[in-house]
Amino acid sequence: MNLFEPAAGLRNAHLQTILPRIMRRKILFRPVTERLMTPDDDFLDLAWTADPARHPSGQPVLILFHGLEGSLHSPYAHSLLFAAKAQGWLGVIMHFRGCSGEINRQARSYHSGETSDAAFFIRHVRERFPGHPLLAVGVSLGGNMLVNYLAETGAQSELTAAQVISPPLDLAACSARIEQGFSRVYQRYLLGSMKRNMLKKIAALPDTLPFQPAQISGIRSLRQFDDTVTAPLHGFSNAADYYQRCSGLGKLAWVETPLRIIHAADDPFMTKAVIPTAPLPAHIDYHLTQYGGHVGFISGSWRAPAFWLDHTVPAWFQTRLNPCA
Known part of the structure; x- marks a missing residue:
């Protein structure tokens, strides 16, 4: 190779x-x-x-x-x-x-x-x-x-x-890194896709998800998304708990x-x-x-x-x- x-x-x-x-x-x-x-x-x-x-x-x-x-x-x-x-x-x-x-x-x-x-x-x-x-x-x-x-x-x-x-x-380190410098461009792209999909999901499952559209629209970082959405949906206390338990x-x-x-x-x-x-x-x-x-x-x-x-x-x-x- x-x-x-x-x-x-x-x-x-x-x-x-x-x-x-x-x-x-x-x-x-x-x-x-x-x-x-x-x-x-x-x-x-x-x-x-x-x-x-x-x-x-x-x-x-x-x-x-x-x-x-x-x-x-x-x-x-x-x-x-x-x-x-x-x-x-x-x-x-x-x-x-x-x-x-x-x-x-x-x-x-x-x-x-x-x-x-x-x-x-x-x-x-x-x-x-x-x-x-x-x-x-x-x-x-x-x-x-x-x-x-x-x-x-x-x-x-x-x-x-x-x-x-x-x-x-190391999920915590990567979450912090993508908020720095030019890497924020990647965060904006990924976060935009994640928010759009979550808003579609809220509309499709209005009685299933504990979020309001305004909550999702106001998210400004991947870590905030993980705190607001990923962690509560999947049994974690917060983003830090998710990152600590799931880093490979x-x-x-x-x-x-x-x-x-x-x-x-x-x-x-x-x-x-x-x-x-x-x-x-x-x-x-x-x-x-x-x-x-x-x-x-x-x-x-x-x-x-x-x-x-x-x-x-x-x-x-x-x-x-x-x-x-």
């Missing part, structure tokens, strides 16, 4: 973060959509890279968990799924509740430590593909969530191997599945607090690059950009699938 080297002229963290969203808009496969009903009478919307009923016996299945307010249409998501398809694998994204374009039915939603939907979906995939290696990628929020899942399941995890990309492993950094020692963590030191969503300082077990591969931004990692050149994640993620999984190759 080659090391990441940013494209000439693209060492700036914000260019690395923003340009992939501009360069990779088109989905390069025809997704096969499916709705999976949950035990609490809600739903998870899936998008597969091909008809799952025709997937060759024994070939891997790659599960992708997207980031905050992400979806199949997030460039990193469909690009990584297409990279899996190019390997002959079946790829699938599980949209978190409310992220597929339709408001979910229950008051609860998703957050960085909410693992029950992921666990339910992974068990579903394992039952559907009993003889296939299961691989998982979690991006940003989905990465921290995946670390929580791996820590909770330990040796009982259904996954063969996993990778997490730009995970906010302190749970890495409980992970038993082979895991790779990819961080960039210049990530504008992160601080050094997300970087593990305690020794990690041999089955956790920590990969810290100097450059790359947040889920960026553009190499190549301006004229011919290359998306390093699309190459390095399948390559690392291949080393776990074929350790003697």
Whole structure:
């Protein structure tokens, strides 16, 4: 696996973060959509890279968990799924509740430590593909969530191997960082999407949610959103309690599945607090690059950009699938 080297002229963290969203808009496969009903009478919307009923016996299945307010249409998501398809694998994204374009039915939603939907979906995939290696990628929020899942399941995890990309492993530090400097642009974008979706949900479930539209409209930061919405909806005392209980950094020692963590030191969503300082077990591969931004990692050149994640993620999984190759 080659090391990441940013494209000439693209060492700036914000260019690395923003340009992939501009360069990779088109989905390069025809997704096969499916709705999976949950035990609490809600739903998870899936998008597969091909008809799952025709997937060759024994070939891997790659599960992708997207980031905050992400979806199949997030460039990193469909690009990584297409990279899996190019390997002959079946790829699938599980949209978190409310992220597929339709408001979910229950008051609860998703957050960085909410693992029950992921666990339910992974068990579903394992039952559907009993003889296939299961691989998982979690991006940003989905990465921290995946670390929580791996820590909770330990040796009982259904996954063969996993990778997490730009995970906010210290939620409090990342919440503070995104309120500083140019990173406030990202906060404004994400918060705008979160508020719009919550206002739609209040309108759709007026007797279920304990919020007033004016409360949501007045929120000015991600931390305030977590204090006002995320924490009370999901059983936390406040944002600080949520951040402390759901940050993945302190749970890495409980992970038993082979895991790779990819961080960039210049990530504008992160601080050094997300970087593990305690020794990690041999089955956790920590990969810290100097450059790359947040889920960026553009190499190549301006004229011919290359998306390093699309190459390095399948390559690392291949080393776990074929350790003697």
